[in-house]
Amino acid sequence: MSGWLLRRVGQAALVVLAMTVIVFVGLHAVGNPVDILIGDDLNQQERLQAIARLGLDQPLWRQYLAFVDGALHGSLGRSFVYQEDAFHLILQRLPATLELAVSALLLAVLIGVPLGLVAGMWPEHPLSKALMAGSIVGFSLPAFWVALMLIMVFSVQLGWLPASGRGATREWLGVAWSWLTLDGLQHLLLPAINLALFKISLVLRLTRAGVREVLPQDFVKFARAKGLSPARVLVWHVLRNTLIPLVTVLGLELGSTIAYAVVTESIFAWPGAGKLILDSINSLDRPVVVAYLMVVVLIFVTLNLLVDVLYKLLDPRVRLEGAA
Amino acid sequence: MASHISTDAGDITLEVRDLHTRFHTREGVLPVVDGVSFTLRRGQVLGLVGESGSGKSVTGFSIMGLIDPPGRVESGQLLFQGRELRTLSPRERRSLQGDRMAMIFQDPMATLNPVLDIATQMIEAVQAHRRVSRAQARQLARDTLASMGIPSPDERLDAYPHQLSGGMRQRVAIAIALLHGPDLIIADEPTTALDVTLQAQILSEVQALVRERGTALIWISHDLSVVAGLADQIAVMYAGRIVEHGTVDQVLDHPQHPYTQGLIGSLPSANQRGMRLRQISGMAPSLLDMPAGCAFAPRCPRASATCQQARPQISQPRPEAPDHTVRCHHPGPTPDKADA
Amino acid sequence: MSPMTSPATARPASRPLREHSIWWRMAADFARSRIALAGLLLLAAVLLVALVAPWITPQNPYDLMQLDVLDARLPPGSPQGSGQYTYWLGTDGQGRDLYSAIVYGLRISLLVGVGSAAVAAVVGTLMGLLAAYAGGRIDALIMRLVDLLLSFPTLLMALMILAWTGKGVGNVVLTLVLLEWAYYARTARGQALVEARRDYVEAARGLGLPDWRILLGHILPNCLPPLLVIGALQVARAITLEATLSFLGLGVPITEPSLGLLISNGYQYLLSNEYWISVFPGLALLATIVAINLVGDQLRDVLNPRLMK
Numbered sequence: 001m002s003g004w005l006l007r008r009v010g011q012a013a014l015v016v017l018a019m020t021v022i023v024f025v026g027l028h029a030v031g032n033p034v035d036i037l038i039g040d041d042l043n044q045q046e047r048l049q050a051i052a053r054l055g056l057d058q059p060l061w062r063q064y065l066a067f068v069d070g071a072l073h074g075s076l077g078r079s080f081v082y083q084e085d086a087f088h089l090i091l092q093r094l095p096a097t098l099e100l101a102v103s104a105l106l107l108a109v110l111i112g113v114p115l116g117l118v119a120g121m122w123p124e125h126p127l128s129k130a131l132m133a134g135s136i137v138g139f140s141l142p143a144f145w146v147a148l149m150l151i152m153v154f155s156v157q158l159g160w161l162p163a164s165g166r167g168a169t170r171e172w173l174g175v176a177w178s179w180l181t182l183d184g185l186q187h188l189l190l191p192a193i194n195l196a197l198f199k200i201s202l203v204l205r206l207t208r209a210g211v212r213e214v215l216p217q218d219f220v221k222f223a224r225a226k227g228l229s230p231a232r233v234l235v236w237h238v239l240r241n242t243l244i245p246l247v248t249v250l251g252l253e254l255g256s257t258i259a260y261a262v263v264t265e266s267i268f269a270w271p272g273a274g275k276l277i278l279d280s281i282n283s284l285d286r287p288v289v290v291a292y293l294m295v296v297v298l299i300f301v302t303l304n305l306l307v308d309v310l311y312k313l314l315d316p317r318v319r320l321e322g323a324a
Numbered sequence: 325m326a327s328h329i330s331t332d333a334g335d336i337t338l339e340v341r342d343l344h345t346r347f348h349t350r351e352g353v354l355p356v357v358d359g360v361s362f363t364l365r366r367g368q369v370l371g372l373v374g375e376s377g378s379g380k381s382v383t384g385f386s387i388m389g390l391i392d393p394p395g396r397v398e399s400g401q402l403l404f405q406g407r408e409l410r411t412l413s414p415r416e417r418r419s420l421q422g423d424r425m426a427m428i429f430q431d432p433m434a435t436l437n438p439v440l441d442i443a444t445q446m447i448e449a450v451q452a453h454r455r456v457s458r459a460q461a462r463q464l465a466r467d468t469l470a471s472m473g474i475p476s477p478d479e480r481l482d483a484y485p486h487q488l489s490g491g492m493r494q495r496v497a498i499a500i501a502l503l504h505g506p507d508l509i510i511a512d513e514p515t516t517a518l519d520v521t522l523q524a525q526i527l528s529e530v531q532a533l534v535r536e537r538g539t540a541l542i543w544i545s546h547d548l549s550v551v552a553g554l555a556d557q558i559a560v561m562y563a564g565r566i567v568e569h570g571t572v573d574q575v576l577d578h579p580q581h582p583y584t585q586g587l588i589g590s591l592p593s594a595n596q597r598g599m600r601l602r603q604i605s606g607m608a609p610s611l612l613d614m615p616a617g618c619a620f621a622p623r624c625p626r627a628s629a630t631c632q633q634a635r636p637q638i639s640q641p642r643p644e645a646p647d648h649t650v651r652c653h654h655p656g657p658t659p660d661k662a663d664a
Numbered sequence: 665m666s667p668m669t670s671p672a673t674a675r676p677a678s679r680p681l682r683e684h685s686i687w688w689r690m691a692a693d694f695a696r697s698r699i700a701l702a703g704l705l706l707l708a709a710v711l712l713v714a715l716v717a718p719w720i721t722p723q724n725p726y727d728l729m730q731l732d733v734l735d736a737r738l739p740p741g742s743p744q745g746s747g748q749y750t751y752w753l754g755t756d757g758q759g760r761d762l763y764s765a766i767v768y769g770l771r772i773s774l775l776v777g778v779g780s781a782a783v784a785a786v787v788g789t790l791m792g793l794l795a796a797y798a799g800g801r802i803d804a805l806i807m808r809l810v811d812l813l814l815s816f817p818t819l820l821m822a823l824m825i826l827a828w829t830g831k832g833v834g835n836v837v838l839t840l841v842l843l844e845w846a847y848y849a850r851t852a853r854g855q856a857l858v859e860a861r862r863d864y865v866e867a868a869r870g871l872g873l874p875d876w877r878i879l880l881g882h883i884l885p886n887c888l889p890p891l892l893v894i895g896a897l898q899v900a901r902a903i904t905l906e907a908t909l910s911f912l913g914l915g916v917p918i919t920e921p922s923l924g925l926l927i928s929n930g931y932q933y934l935l936s937n938e939y940w941i942s943v944f945p946g947l948a949l950l951a952t953i954v955a956i957n958l959v960g961d962q963l964r965d966v967l968n969p970r971l972m973k
Contacts, residue, residue: 018812133699136961140953142904144911145927145946152934152942163935218434221390225429226449226500227422236448237437244439259817263908267931278912281827289827300816316484317438 008308012301019297020068079288081280086291090273094295095175096166097265097272101257103179103192105250108199113246115200116207117239123212131204138201143260147194147267154190161190164269191268195261199253206249210242244314251307255300336406337508337540338364338387343400345379345386348393354611356382356395358564362557366507367538369531371551371572373587374561377608380544383561384510387542388427389417405507423453425508426501431517432493436485442496443481449500468499472529491522498526502533509534510542515550527554548587552576560584563609563619570648580641580648580655582624589658618653626654690889693966703958710952714770721764722749726920735759737933740940754940757929762940765926766948772922773952776833777903780840785895787841788848789887793879795849796856806849813846822905826914836915840902847894855887889967896960900953907949923949 079086119128155163167187169176178184214220215238223237262274269275273292280288312318345357357379364370374380386397389409402409404425409417429435436445446465447458456464462481469477474495485493494514501509511530515523531554534541545551551558551572558575560568560583568581579585586604606623615621621631630653641655642648695701713720722744723730735744740754744761753762795806813821825839859865860883868878909915910924921929923945930941 015812136957137950137954140900140904140950140957142907142924142927142946142949142953144908144924145942145949148927148931148934148942149946152939156935156937218429218431219437222427222429222435222497223437224390225388225421225427227418227420227452228448229418229452232448232452236440241437241439256817259820262819262823263912266912277823281823282913286827289824293824296816296820304815315439316441317486 004312005309008305012305015301016297019294021064079280079285081283081285081288086287087295089288090276090291090295093271093273093276095177096270097258097261097274099177099179100188100191100195100261100264100270100272101254103188104195104199104257104261105254107192107196108203109250111196112200112203113207113239113243116204117211117234119204120208120211120242121215121238123208128208132208135201135204138204139198141197143194143198144263144267146197147191147264150190150194151267162187163190166271187270191264191270194268195257195264198260199257202253203246203250206246207242210246211238214238214241244311247314248307248311251303251310255303258299259296335366336363337366337368337404338542339401339403340383340387341401341403343383343386343402344398345382345391345395346398347395352612355564355614356611357386360400360561360564360566362559362566362569364508364540364542364557366540367534368557369534369541369543369555371548371555371558372542372544372561373546373548373551373558375546375608377563377611378561379564380546380561381512384427384512384542384544387508388425388510389421390427419453422449422506423504424506425510426504426506428494428497428501428509428511428514430513432490432497433485433517435497436493438485441482441484442488446481446496446500446503449503453504464503465499468503469496472499472502472533474499490518491526494518494522494526495529498530498533502537505537506539508540508542510544512544513546514543516545516547523550530554548576549591560587563614564611565619565651567620567651568649570645574642574645574648578642578645578648578657580650580657581620581652582626582654583620585658618651628654690966694962697962697965700958700962703955703962706951706955707959710770710955711774713767714774717767717771721761721767723761723764725760725765725768728919731759733759737938737941739938753944754938756926756941757933760921762926762944765921766923766945769921769923769926769945770948770952772833772916772920773903773906773924773949776837776840776906776922777899780837780844780902780906781895781899783837784841784844784898785848785891788845789852789884789891791845792849792852792854793856793884793887796853796860797875797879803853807853810846810849813843814850818843818901818905819908822909823912823914826909831914831917833916836906836909839909840905844898844902847898848891851890851894852887855890856883859883859886893960893964893967896956896963900956900960903949903953903956 079089082089115131118125119131122128151163154161165187166178166184168181168183169178170180170184171177172180178188220233220237223233258274261270261272262278264270265272265274266278273295277289277292279285280292340363341361343357343360344355347354347356360379360383362370372380372383382391382395385391387402387404387409391397397410400410404420409420412420436442443462443465446468447461450456450461450464451458454461465481466477469480472495474480474492480488480492480496485496488496494517498514514530515526518526527550530541530543533539543551543554548558555572558568558570558572559566560575560581562583568575568579568584575584576588579588583604590603604623609615609619609622615632617630617632617634618624618627618636621627624631634653636651636653638649638651639655640646640648641650641652694704718724725731732744735742735751735755736757736759738751738755740752740762742751742754743749744751749761751761751763753766756762756765791806795803821843822839825842826835829835829838856879864882865878868882873881906915906922907924907927910922911928913925913928916922916925918925926945927942927949930938930943930945933939933941
């Protein structure tokens with residue numbers, strides 16, 4: 001197991017390394033990195049100084065090493081707009097995005113799994129057919145449009161929920177979270193629902209497919225033959241076997257949810273990393289863009305790794321490979 | 325058709341009368357079990373024999389109450405210790421399943437949940453019927469495994485199914501069936517997935533257990549030779565119907581139905597070494613497309629016009645053995661063995 | 665002794681698959697789902713509308729001369745300034761007839777969606793076939809690239825690319841192609857590898873046919889079914905992506921709004937209850953995407969069991 005783990009971590013590190021090369025080459029290929037990292041509105045003198053300071057007059061490989069070195073020390077440039085270190089800027093905003101992404105995923109599981117269970121166990125029932133048709137609509141919905149509709153209905157027409165912002169937050173472990181306050185929860189609800197809609201459809205379909213695969217298997221029949229209650233058969237035999245692959249998919253979906261939060265954050269003015277990146281793209285604050293890219297790569301690679309480990313832990317057939 | 329193997333009504337464990345189980349598929353209605361009847365007493369072993377598609381497994385599932393849509397037990401009586409199973413509520417049925425009647429399936433790897441350890445799967449079977457603590461349940465599981473002669477039961481309990489050998493898994497499945505000392509066990513081809521030596525072992529183990537505890541056993545198989553050493557009665561099924569039924573000696577020594585004779589004739593032991601194995605030509609009919617008369621007629625060496633037009637009724641062709649029944653228009657011993 | 669011939673069991677014996685009968689049976693299986701048929705009809709309607717756009721709209725919303733700013737933000741059903749026609753769906757912030765804008769916007773959405781999917785399909789399939797054919801290091805290289813591309817979320821990558829290249833429809837199409845070819849490549853390669861082991865390839869080789877002919881003339885047609893499924897679903901994704909990017913201001917220019925931009929324009933007016941500017945284009949977009957997904961979903965169900973054979 002530990003041998004495998006080491007190999008996986010090694011693989012992950014290689015991917016991160018590859019991304020740093022790609023980003024670096026990208027910086028050079030597309031434009032003058034001077035402009036990208038420093039900004040246009042410096043006079044000649046300051047430019048030369050900046051260039052020297054950043055080592056941009058050095059040969060490429062030296063620059064790359066300096067880049068990596070800087071990255072390891074958490075510095076990928078200063079934001080033009082905020083005049084702060086880009087990396088720290090992103091880290092500050094990340095908790096808000098994570099909060100949103102996790103809430104959305106939680107909603108997706110809480111709604112999608114039971115519905116998928118129903119659709120899987122009684123596939124011919126009109127409700128199941130309606131759910132499946134509904135799920136197609138669910139993942140066809142353009143997220144940004146739904147966001148507007150949600151605002152229109154729940155904020156403008158009904159006035160139940162706020163349309164933007166994060167609301168009140170409370171500190172926990174040194175970070176401000178909004179799910180710890182009622183006001184914060186109210187602000188969280190609409191954007192979380194918006195982000196969750198696509199996922200609900202996905203989870204529903206995956207659960208249904210999983211249930212349909214597991215249900216006809218002999219061990220389910222055998223469990224019933226033992227006289228177990230239907231609830232026990234459902235939870236311990238059907239659900240448990242369905243959820244194991246599902247969990248791993250969800251882990252990967254967390255990454256994609258974090259990414260797609262960009263649009264939701266923008267519309268709901270949710271102060272997360274997604275909104276930051278969008279604003280930065282529009283204001284050409286390129287150091288922030290670069291830093292964001294690196295952070296996302298890191299998150300994805302870590303998530304992939306964690307998911308692999310999780311799967312090994314959950315499925316005893318995989319875990320105990322050597323022991324048979 | 326009631327089998328008169330013994331007349332003591334008090335110890336009838338299972339009585340099946342004219343059971344019909346049908347599957348309603350898109351292509352049509354399949355009469356998978358088409359009028360099956362037999363009686364089983366305490367401690368008796370019934371060998372239910374037939375090729376795949378004969379309805380033998382579905383008969384077993386019907387008795388256990390494990391038929392799912394599109395299948396349904398449509399008519400007939402299932403009397404377990406005098407109680408009609410079909411009128412029981414789901415909860416009452418469940419209280420019997422695993423407790424008073426148990427089932428063993430064919431492939432133990434598919435039968436045991438691969439992601440749960442053996443202890444969990446046995447403990448849940450115990451706690452479904454007894455209010456005991458986990459520790460007590462585990463003890464019972466342990467004892468059952470030990471009573472079957474399984475070494476180091478604790479290790480087995482903590483293992484996962486894929487860590488055990490095929491034979492061990494099947495023994496675990498048998499142990500689960502025995503946990504509450506059921507009065508009826510239905511074994512659906514339990515040794516088919518195992519190799520021959522293991523087969524023999526498990527057969528004798530099961531035989532011993534059944535003798536000890538007086539459990540009634542239905543052993544479903546496609547292999548007559550497997551059942552021959554174990555069973556008290558043999559019922560031969562074809563296309564959903566029982567075509568021959570009697571004690572093991574009656575059926576094996578004086579088979580009356582051409583299909584039974586074909587089955588016996590195709591056994592390696594019945595043939596001379598070096599000669600080609602005799603086979604029953606043809607294939608079982610599709611249940612969607614059953615012939616009007618006797619289902620076996622297309623493949624039968626004795627088929628006549630009557631056979632193709634009318635379904636044979638049950639008869640007792642041997643007056644000296646009233647328990648030996650056949651469903652055939654032309655029952656009788658095998659013609660001269662030189663006939664191929 | 666009557667020789668047996670037993671009638672067939674419930675499943676009919678498989679017939680040899682000839683090219684035209686595959687498509688015919690596909691169509692028959694497809695038609696089994698009423699919902700999918702409805703989707704197909706909807707799709708046909710959408711395509712028709714987009715095709716005959718200039719003939720069924722009272723104005724060309726991209727011609728600034730035809731717009732009257734005084735007619736801005738009129739509710740649905742209002743008459744046009746000089747009374748020539750009615751704004752059935754109201755007008756947007758620039759005075760465009762929303763109905764016309766939607767129809768023309770549909771054109772752009774479909775063009776971009778289908779266009780990028782088509783180009784990506786060609787590029788991706790060729791790359792996939794190349795990988796399958798060349799094997800070894802080229803195969804490994806291409807597949808690594810594909811894995812990398814597919815492991816990160818499309819929207820983010822699109823944003824990054826557009827950040828470098830700048831806005832515009834052309835760049836959006838380029839971005840979409842760059843991101844989507846990978847799906848086709850992976851499927852084409854997988855399918856090609858399966859096909860390459862089949863007997864007819866051996867037979868063709870035995871006949872002395874050159875490799876490229878075998879690849880394009882024999883293997884490729886058999887790779888088409890799964891590619892078709894992916895294509896359908898990709899078109900839906902591309903349309904959504906273009907709409908999202910336009911919504912974020914990174915796509916089409918303001919003077920020729922696609923559905924995404926229309927919705928974005930309408931955002932500001934939501935709070936004053938002028939809902940139509942965002943709602944109607946959204947419904948049109950939703951209808952299109954749902955139709956494509958319904959068709960694509962049924963296609964996948966129909967084609968998959970066939971692939972197993």
